[in-house]
Amino acid sequence: MSVIDQARSEINAALNTLARRFGSTADEAEKTAIGAAIDDLNDELTLLDQAALLQAASSISSATAILERAVAAVKLGPFDGYLAALESHLTRLNVLSGKAHAGDSLESAAIAAPPGGGSGKKGKKGKKGKKGKKGKKGKKAKKKARKAKKSGRSAAAVTGLESASLEAVAPLLLTSTAFADLRAEYQDCFDRCVLKPESAGNVAYYVKRLRQGQPNYQLVEQQIKVPWVFVGIIHGMECGFNFAAHLHNGDKLTARTVQVPKGRPLAGEPPFTWLESALDALRLKKLDQVADWTVPHMLYLLEGYNGFGYRRRGLPSPYLWSFSNIYDKGKFVADGRFDPEAVSKQCGAALMMQAARNT
Amino acid sequence: MSSHRFIAIALLAIACAGCATSTPVAEVRVVGKAFEDLNGASAPLFDDLAVAERINGKEAARIRVEKRAKGEKIDPALDRCEKLLLAEVPGDVKVQVGFCGPDSYYYSEIADPPGTASFRRSIAAIQGYTNVLLILAEGRNLEAAQAEVQALVGNVGGALEIAGAGAAGVTLKVFTESIQPLLDIAARRANAKELARVVKDVSPKAVDVIAKLRETAPVLFTMLTEQPLLRFRDKDGGLKVKAIAEAEKNRIDAYRIAVSNYVVLLDQYEHLLQQLVAAYDTEGKTLTLAGLVEQSAQLSAQADAWRRTYSALRMGF
Numbered sequence: 001m002s003v004i005d006q007a008r009s010e011i012n013a014a015l016n017t018l019a020r021r022f023g024s025t026a027d028e029a030e031k032t033a034i035g036a037a038i039d040d041l042n043d044e045l046t047l048l049d050q051a052a053l054l055q056a057a058s059s060i061s062s063a064t065a066i067l068e069r070a071v072a073a074v075k076l077g078p079f080d081g082y083l084a085a086l087e088s089h090l091t092r093l094n095v096l097s098g099k100a101h102a103g104d105s106l107e108s109a110a111i112a113a114p115p116g117g118g119s120g121k122k123g124k125k126g127k128k129g130k131k132g133k134k135g136k137k138g139k140k141a142k143k144k145a146r147k148a149k150k151s152g153r154s155a156a157a158v159t160g161l162e163s164a165s166l167e168a169v170a171p172l173l174l175t176s177t178a179f180a181d182l183r184a185e186y187q188d189c190f191d192r193c194v195l196k197p198e199s200a201g202n203v204a205y206y207v208k209r210l211r212q213g214q215p216n217y218q219l220v221e222q223q224i225k226v227p228w229v230f231v232g233i234i235h236g237m238e239c240g241f242n243f244a245a246h247l248h249n250g251d252k253l254t255a256r257t258v259q260v261p262k263g264r265p266l267a268g269e270p271p272f273t274w275l276e277s278a279l280d281a282l283r284l285k286k287l288d289q290v291a292d293w294t295v296p297h298m299l300y301l302l303e304g305y306n307g308f309g310y311r312r313r314g315l316p317s318p319y320l321w322s323f324s325n326i327y328d329k330g331k332f333v334a335d336g337r338f339d340p341e342a343v344s345k346q347c348g349a350a351l352m353m354q355a356a357r358n359t
Numbered sequence: 360m361s362s363h364r365f366i367a368i369a370l371l372a373i374a375c376a377g378c379a380t381s382t383p384v385a386e387v388r389v390v391g392k393a394f395e396d397l398n399g400a401s402a403p404l405f406d407d408l409a410v411a412e413r414i415n416g417k418e419a420a421r422i423r424v425e426k427r428a429k430g431e432k433i434d435p436a437l438d439r440c441e442k443l444l445l446a447e448v449p450g451d452v453k454v455q456v457g458f459c460g461p462d463s464y465y466y467s468e469i470a471d472p473p474g475t476a477s478f479r480r481s482i483a484a485i486q487g488y489t490n491v492l493l494i495l496a497e498g499r500n501l502e503a504a505q506a507e508v509q510a511l512v513g514n515v516g517g518a519l520e521i522a523g524a525g526a527a528g529v530t531l532k533v534f535t536e537s538i539q540p541l542l543d544i545a546a547r548r549a550n551a552k553e554l555a556r557v558v559k560d561v562s563p564k565a566v567d568v569i570a571k572l573r574e575t576a577p578v579l580f581t582m583l584t585e586q587p588l589l590r591f592r593d594k595d596g597g598l599k600v601k602a603i604a605e606a607e608k609n610r611i612d613a614y615r616i617a618v619s620n621y622v623v624l625l626d627q628y629e630h631l632l633q634q635l636v637a638a639y640d641t642e643g644k645t646l647t648l649a650g651l652v653e654q655s656a657q658l659s660a661q662a663d664a665w666r667r668t669y670s671a672l673r674m675g676f
Contacts, residue, residue, distance in 0.1 A: 008581075019592050035594035042589055043422040047437045050419045053412060053582050056575035057477035063571045064481045067564040071487045074561070075553050076500040 109309030318344035416465025
């Protein structure tokens with residue numbers, strides 16, 4: 001029996017004695033004195049009860065803490081070494097699939113660098129984009145665009161896309177590369193663009209990957225205000241969503257880029273994080289200085305990223321419209337050669353944007 | 360991926376499948392149900408304990424200050440805030456001067472006082488343990504892990520399909536599709552193994568807590584009955600008025616039944632837990648589910664009886 005218990009026991013015995021006397025005595029003075037003593041002893045019991053409970057709580061706490069630690073150490077994750085190894089195989093395959101997918105990316109269709117983000121030259125190995133020059137051709141294009149504008153001919157009006165028919169249509173686009181001329185056309189096409197049902201699975205895959213990478217893309221957005229969807233689309237189109245590669249050209253993050261643009265990032269030491277590389281790539285394209293992130297301007301920047309070669313032919317770029325009713329066939333293949341019968345196997349950026357907005 | 364490695368993984372998986380142990384899901388659920396009964400029935404007891412402890416804590420604070428004001432000695436072990444004083448005016452009105460930090464949980468009504476908090480924490484720890492048993496037995500942890508793996512496999516498969524990686528793509532796709540069942544088998548095996556370890560290694564710790572709760576039941580009873588006991592032999596209450604004494608006696612007796620039920624439920628839960636441990640200890644012997652279920656049903660009936668006792672207590676008999 002603990003000291004506290006012994007004390008309680010003794011006090012209780014004393015209280016019983018006092019209670020008996022309280023009931024038997026007729027002396028009021030004695031009753032008052034006994035009453036005072038009972039009050040005092042009850043006070044003592046109150047203090048002892050508090051101490052006893054705290055002591056009990058303390059002893060329970062020690063055992064409880066041991067159980068809590070043991071429960072916290074329970075391994076609820078089933079992946080031990082063997083499983084982790086298998087999982088790493090899958091991760092590596094994932095990277096590999098990204099590479100395979102990136103290999104299907106569109107050849108450059110560059111003719112001129114668009115303001116604030118047009119790509120003059122593709123950095124990918126074996127992909128030599130034709131670099132057009134602004135000048136006579138550009139002026140000619142602008143003239144054509146003005147003419148088209150004057151006649152009130154929009155891409156949609158020409159092709160009858162109002163019906164949102166799934167029938168493949170090839171709108172005769174404005175050939176201008178000035179955004180002011182193209183704003184309405186981009187919005188028009190975007191509003192009327194419909195996914196070809198046979199490509200629904202492919203687009204779903206792209207959007208899934210886009211969503212998976214969203215936290216990383218949002219880190220970029222936080223730093224340089226480039227919308228995460230735009231970053232993700234570039235990442236998917238250029239690197240097959242591979243986070244182990246430079247956003248500039250798909251080179252490995254373990255060293256500076258070796259293909260064009262070579263030697264990036266300039267600052268820091270390899271290995272680079274994907275975020276460091278992405279920030280450098282987007283700054284290099286001056287995308288951090290862009291203030292207009294409306295749908296038409298994003299489409300303009302994305303088309304410029306791949307090149308305006310399709311537009312020069314009055315054709316919709318598969319970089320934007322592949323898998324949709326806007327695009328049917330025709331793409332630049334190796335060495336800047338245009339093949340009118342070749343069909344893009346890569347999802348168009350506009351469809352990704354649409355799907356990302358709707359999911 | 361080389362074919363050698365693939366074959367090695369497949370062989371390992373087959374080996375794992377062969378040695379996989381069955382998980383005693385039903386038996387663990389019986390223990391889980393027993394805990395629910397214990398937890399449900401003990402909650403009102405701790406609610407009452409909180410009220411009693413709060414009254415006691417405030418009274419103890421008042422008594423200490425009054426003793427100090429009278430110059431009486433206080434046992435240092437029982438003293439909490441020795442600088443607290445009493446201010447008084449003629450006519451018996453007194454007030455404590457100063458604030459005692461350690462007594463905050465007796466005055467606050469937004470948290471349990473310390474003793475009650477400790478009892479509740481112990482029950483919560485046992486609940487945490489029971490939940491872990493259930494999660495492992497029912498494989499709820501595997502569902503999340505498998506969803507991750509499926510997403511990974513799905514991504515790889517989808518990417519290969521779209522990329523049209525040719526013959527290599529087909530091989531890789533077969534590999535990714537084959538991995539899913541391998542992961543399932545191995546994950547289940549790892550889970551069953553962990554459940555067996557938890558039952559054997561952690562159960563004794565849960566039993567220790569139950570033992571402590573049982574040991575401290577008398578203190579729990581004392582705290583719960585302190586106020587009725589004071590009224591029972593108060594010089595202006597039970598000592599003078601028989602009806603008051605009888606009401607308080609009945610109240611104390613009801614608490615005796617309630618705390619006794621609490622002890623019995625603790626015993627029963629402990630017994631079920633030990634049977635689960637014993638079943639794991641006896642290799643090759645099937646768990647006696649029928650026995651466990653019977654005991655669990657008994658426990659539920661006892662928990663119901665306790666609830667009835669409590670209703671009577673709250674209704675004032």
